[in-house]
Every structure is written in C-alpha cells, then in structure tokens.
Amino acid sequence: HVAAAFAQAGLEPLEGGWLRPFTARGIAGENVVGVVRGQTVPDQWIVVTAHYDHEPVEAGEIFNGADDNASGTAALIELARLLRDHPPRHSVMFVALDGEEAGLLGARAFVADPPVPLDAMVLNINLDMVSRGDNGILWVVGTRLYPDLIPVIDSLPQQPGVERRFGYDDPAVRGRNNWVNLSDQAAFHARGVPFIFFSVDDHADYHRPTDDADRINIDWYRGAVQTAWETLSAVDAMDNPQFRRSPVEPTPGTKP
Numbered sequence: 001h002v003a004a005a006f007a008q009a010g011l012e013p014l015e016g017g018w019l020r021p022f023t024a025r026g027i028a029g030e031n032v033v034g035v036v037r038g039q040t041v042p043d044q045w046i047v048v049t050a051h052y053d054h055e056p057v058e059a060g061e062i063f064n065g066a067d068d069n070a071s072g073t074a075a076l077i078e079l080a081r082l083l084r085d086h087p088p089r090h091s092v093m094f095v096a097l098d099g100e101e102a103g104l105l106g107a108r109a110f111v112a113d114p115p116v117p118l119d120a121m122v123l124n125i126n127l128d129m130v131s132r133g134d135n136g137i138l139w140v141v142g143t144r145l146y147p148d149l150i151p152v153i154d155s156l157p158q159q160p161g162v163e164r165r166f167g168y169d170d171p172a173v174r175g176r177n178n179w180v181n182l183s184d185q186a187a188f189h190a191r192g193v194p195f196i197f198f199s200v201d202d203h204a205d206y207h208r209p210t211d212d213a214d215r216i217n218i219d220w221y222r223g224a225v226q227t228a229w230e231t232l233s234a235v236d237a238m239d240n241p242q243f244r245r246s247p248v249e250p251t252p253g254t255k256p
Contacts, residue, residue, distance in 0.1 A: 002052060002073065002096045006034035009080035011094060014115050022109035029053075029098035031106045033115065034080065038236075040089040045120050046235055047093045047193070048228075049107065049184050050076040050127040051100030066216060068206060069100070071131035075225045079198040082229055088236045090122065097184050100128075104138075107187035122241045123149075124195040125189040127228060131221035133200050138224050141179045141197040144169040145189070146243040149196055156230045159223030171200045192242035198228055 003018035007198070011034030014020075018032045032052070050072030054065030064070070073096055080094050094114070099105030111118065130138070143150045143166050153164065168179040168185035180186060205211040235241050 002077070003034075005077045006080060006094065009034075009077060010084040011036060011080050014094055014166055020110070020113075020115070022113075023105065024099065024105040024109055025102065027099060027105060028111070029096055029106050030224065031110055032096040034094050035050055036080070036088055036092045036200070037081050038088050038091040042091050043120055044122050044241070045091045045093050045116055046088075046123050046125065046232060047095060047121050048076060048079055048125045048127070048232065049095045049097055049188075050183055051097040051106065052140045053098050053101055053106075055101060055207055058209075063207070063209050064212050066211050066213040067132040067200070067203070068129045068211060069127075070213075071129060071216065071221065072127035074129055075127050075228060078225055079229055079232060086233070090236050090241075092232070092236070100184055104187050107184035111187045111191045111193070112142075117133045118191050118193055121188070121193045123235055123243060124185055124193050125228060125231060125235075126183055126185040126195060126197045127187075127199075128183040128197070128212070129199045129206075130224045130228070131200075131216040132203050132205075133162065133217065133220045133224065133246065134203050135201060136161060136220070137165050138162050138227060139168055139197075139199050139201070140166050141199065142185065142189075142191065142195045145171070145180070146194045146196075146245070148243045148245070149194070152234050152238075153196070153231065155234060156227060159226050161220055162223035162227060164227065192244065196231060200224075
C-alpha cells in the first residue's frame with residue numbers, strides 16, 4: 001500500500017525497487033523508500049521518516065495504531081504529494097520504516113546500509129504520533145541538540161490550535177521524559193545525522209486496541225502535518241543547511 005501510494009504521489013524508487021528488506025534479531029522487515037531529486041542541490045538530502053508497523057493482534061484484539069503510527073505514515077504520503085506540485089531544491093527521501101516497535105530495527109538497518117552517504121543527509125524529519133494533540137501541543141524534539149534548527153522552527157507560520165513546544169530532548173534527563181531515543185530519529189542521531197522529531201504526548205489509547213481513526217482530531221492533525229510541510233519547505237529553501245553540531249554523545253535506546 002505504501003509503495004503504491006509513493007508511486008501515485010510521483011516519487012521514484014531507488015535502484016532495486018521500492019522495498020529495502022532487512023533482517024534483525026531474527027525478524028524480517030521491509031522499509032519502503034521513494035525519492036524526489038532536487039533541482040538545485042541534488043547531492044544533499046532531506047530524509048523524512050515515519051514507521052508503519054504497530055503492535056500485533058493480542059488476545060484476538062486488533063491494535064490498529066491510528067495515531068501510532070498510521071498518522072505519521074499518512075503524513076509522509078501527503079508530504080510526498082505536496083512535493084509533486086512544489087519541486088524541491090534539495091533531494092528528498094521518504095522512508096516508511098518497519099520494525100520500530102521491536103526496537104527501531106528498520107531505522108537501524110537503514111542507516112547501517114544507507115542508499116546515499118550519511119554525510120549527504122542534511123536533516124531527518126521524523127513523524128511518530130502526530131494526529132492526537134488532545135492537549136493542543138505538538139512537540140518539537142531535537143533543537144536542544146541541534147540549536148541551529150530553532151530559528152527555522154520559530155520562523156514557521158503558526159497553525160490554528162496547534163501549539164508548538166520545544167522539549168523532551170535534555171541530555172541530562174533519562175527515561176520517558178527524554179524522547180531522543182524513543183523513535184526512529186535515534187538511529188540517525190547515533191550516526192551523526194541531525195533530526196527534528198514531531199510527536200504528541202502519550203494519550204489513553206497509546207498502545208491500546210482503542211487507538212482508532214475515529215479518535216483523531218482531523219483539523220488538528222491537518223495543522224500538525226502542515227507544520228511538518230513548512231519545516232521541510234523552510235530547510236529546502238536554505239542555501240546551505242548545516243545543523244551538525246550536536247554537543248552530546250547519543251545513548252542507544254528503544255521505545256518500550
């Protein structure tokens with residue numbers, strides 16, 4: 001489905017096709033990759049990611065994962081569609097990642113065998129849970145590690161009802177209050193690729209069979225995706241986007 005949606009959005013597959021299979025911890029998975037070549041700076045890449053896997057069926061109950069993370073995957077596809085009408089200056093790679101819930105397996109496989117050099121990736125924009133802003137907050141994670149991203153985010157138009165907040169990226173904080181290593185951006189950060197991570201606070205349906213589409217606030221979700229689009233556009237408009245100056249060593253981690 002994702003590969004077909006990428007094709008319909010006008011993306012191109014890499015050599016070898018849309019799917020990049022991997023095996024990790026005895027688990028076989030497939031990342032889905034599509035690209036748009038930049039018109040001005042084709043050798044520099046903005047990499048947009050979202051994981052498409054979720055929890056398995058348990059005790060006969062289906063975990064649909066509407067927010068976690070069908071919301072990020074649908075946003076990924078919508079951003080690809082937008083680029084069809086707004087050709088980018090830099091190359092953009094869209095990656096639907098597998099195996100996130102099992103320990104960021106798809107993301108780690110991707111950066112271990114990247115289709116383009118890691119130093120050609122100027123930024124990873126990761127989307128994981130972006131449709132349930134029950135408290136109105138869209139968290140912007142990563143600017144404490146890559147402070148040159150702060151003016152980029154601050155320059156974005158404000159979307160109605162979507163409160164952008166920086167946070168959850170203090171290196172001195174451990175556990176669930178530090179999100180740096182809780183989603184796929186961790187694999188990029190560990191290899192020196194700057195990132196910005198958009199997400200929401202956990203809600204009552206997180207990792208529950210009740211995480212269904214009818215609980216999504218469509219207007220708020222639209223504003224969150226627009227924020228991601230404006231971020232992508234702002235970075236693409238820069239003549240020489242450089243964010244690599246993380247002052248801390250990454251600590252490997254996985255989402256529990």
